[in-house]
Amino acid sequence: MDVRIKRVYEPAEPDDGFRVLVDRLWPRGVSKERAELDLWDKEVAPSPALRKTWHAAPDAHDPERFAAFAADYRRELARGAAAEALERLAGLAGEHSPLTLLYGARDAEANHAVVLRDALLERLEQG
Secondary structure (H helix, E strand, O other), X not given: OOEEEEEOOOOXXXXXXXXXXXXXXXXXXXXXXXXXXXXXXXXXXXOHHHHHHHHHOOOOOOHHHHHHHHHHHHHHHOOHHHHHXXXXXHHHHHHXXXXXXXXXXXXXXXXXXXXXXXXXXXXXXXO
């Protein structure tokens, strides 16, 4: 399965495949036309409480702090609406290749889409 992550602010390209915005909030300054989304799945994003905690931390992008955030987010992805949304993404990844997960964060390495992609690929490996 080809699952990619990409900043929503980057231009859409034909090889993006099926494009899913995985942020809970709409990205500032991006029109729906420019985003060229196939789906906006808010439920797979971190909960509002986790997102606020993450963004409130001055050292949020420190590797240790990011690891703690990632662990908390993975726990969210294992239950409730987030788990159902992850399952939907797994189904979409089986139907569409590539599947591109779009996010708005500035940091390309310390963001929830990185964690989500890894969790999704693990889910897909399990069958």
